[in-house]
């Protein structure tokens with residue numbers, strides 16, 4: 001099923017081709033001047049440019065007239081007007097708009113096309129075991145989840161992997177700190193190699209205490225730091241008791257993280273991490289050596305990845321530190337080996353803080369050098385930081401990192417205040433009211449995050465995010481809930497949806513907005529830019545609002561066919577809004 005724009009584009013492309021011009025001249029787009037006409041074709045200027053290159057002196061307005069003469073009379077075209085140097089303004093017929101509306105209404109995906117399926121891994125979340133989740137992890141989770149849902153909606157087969165940070169110094173900190181607290185545990189007995197208890201010696205609360213304690217001490221006490229480093233090295237070399245402890249730390253952390261991410265509507269298919277690929281490292285390093293890619297430098301093992309045309313210096317990949325320890329580069333490379341073997345994806349997307357851009361450039365180059373992947377199979381999708389009012393990455397009042405659950409509580413409180421102000425849901429029982437406040441709070445946070453261009457920073461302003469007016473999550477929730485209530489009312493009045501017939505301008509505008517869904521999805525997914533979808537959803541909600549003001553649906557006196565048509569339009573709008581919000585990872589309450 002073609003969109004309105006595509007139908008027009010086919011007509012214009014054929015007209016240009018018949019005149020001996022390339023098809024691309026027939027490109028149609030949404031107009032910059034929607035007050036004049038909803039669509040425009042600027043191909044006459046392009047065509048004139050082509051003739052000019054051949055030494056002719058064409059008049060683009062004449063070309064436009066010829067095209068207009070050819071397209072005039074097409075069933076989708078109501079009026080064509082030539083403006084300025086040769087722009088063609090296009091207004092579609094109401095019957096074409098109605099057809100398209102019925103097409104969208106009859107489509108499960110409300111007008112979105114399904115694409116050739118690729119196998120895509122999205123590496124996002126990236127929480128570190130036992131370290132508190134910070135704001136960087138929040139954005140990664142929100143954006144990554146949205147991209148996963150977007151690509152899935154388009155028909156791709158997408159696997160989300162949390163890629164836990166579970167192989168670094170924090171493990172050494174935990175081990176040594178636990179040893180100080182409970183030296184008698186069997187895990188610290190070097191001679192013991194098996195038969196460790198199945199039950200974890202620590203809870204999440206323990207981990208949350210042990211890590212900061214150790215890290216704090218190590219900052220001022222070099223000896224304490226050395227112990228943690230040594231424990232990390234021993235763990236990586238395979239000391240059995242430490243490995244057994246690591247398993248417990250990971251299991252306990254995953255259970256807590258599942259809850260934390262789950263509360264935000266973020267779900268992973270794979271809960272792998274750095275430790276999971278440790279066993280692949282020796283062979284990988286041997287492979288690099290055999291290929292002659294890895295070399296020794298200053299006692300460390302490196303891969304040079306600089307290229308001649310680099311504008312800035314790209315330092316080598318560090319495979320092994322002088323101490324023999326594996327590094328962040330190493331585990332990411334081993335993860336690429338693992339993913340190739342286990343999944344063989346067409347593409348891997350890394351949704352990670354922009355500040356790690358260099359790291360990924362280095363890792364990708366090494367993977368290309370080794371011949372594992374093509375350059376365009378791996379992409380780092382960086383993002384900016386969520387900042388405080390001072391313009392620096394957001395901190396709590398005492399300068400600490402805001403925990404994810406505290407952040408969600410803060411959003412829920414702010415949403416609750418807004419609901420009270422607006423008098424929304426105040427007669428519902430406490431449980432439902434709190435559920436709504438929570439949904440509104442999360443919607444506010446996610447939408448505020450996703451509507452920004454991914455790479456820009458933004459300021460955390462909960463009061464603004466939770467406002468019911470403006471381009472906000474709550475505004476969109478309210479729009480959907482309002483349609484839901486119209487549908488409930490229609491049901492109680494026994495009004496049923498029927499074929500859509502468009503007559504009013506506000507109806508046309510709404511259909512034009514719905515028609516743009518597929519384009520928004522395509523653009524958002526090719527650029528990995530959720531803000532484009534946010535823009536679209538907001539546009540649909542706004543146009544619905546205008547439609548609802550101008551076009552009564554259920555009032556007495558509206559003729560039954562018109563009621564049925566408008567009800568269908570409302571219902572279709574709701575379905576598209578819900579698809580859109582679902583992709584953004586935003587849950588809607590039934591009523592508010």
Ligand code: ARG
Pocket residue numbers: 123125126127128163164165332350352
């Ligand atoms: N754990 C890392 C951090 O906190 C993020 C991991 C991102 N993914 C990756 N494959 N390196 O910075």
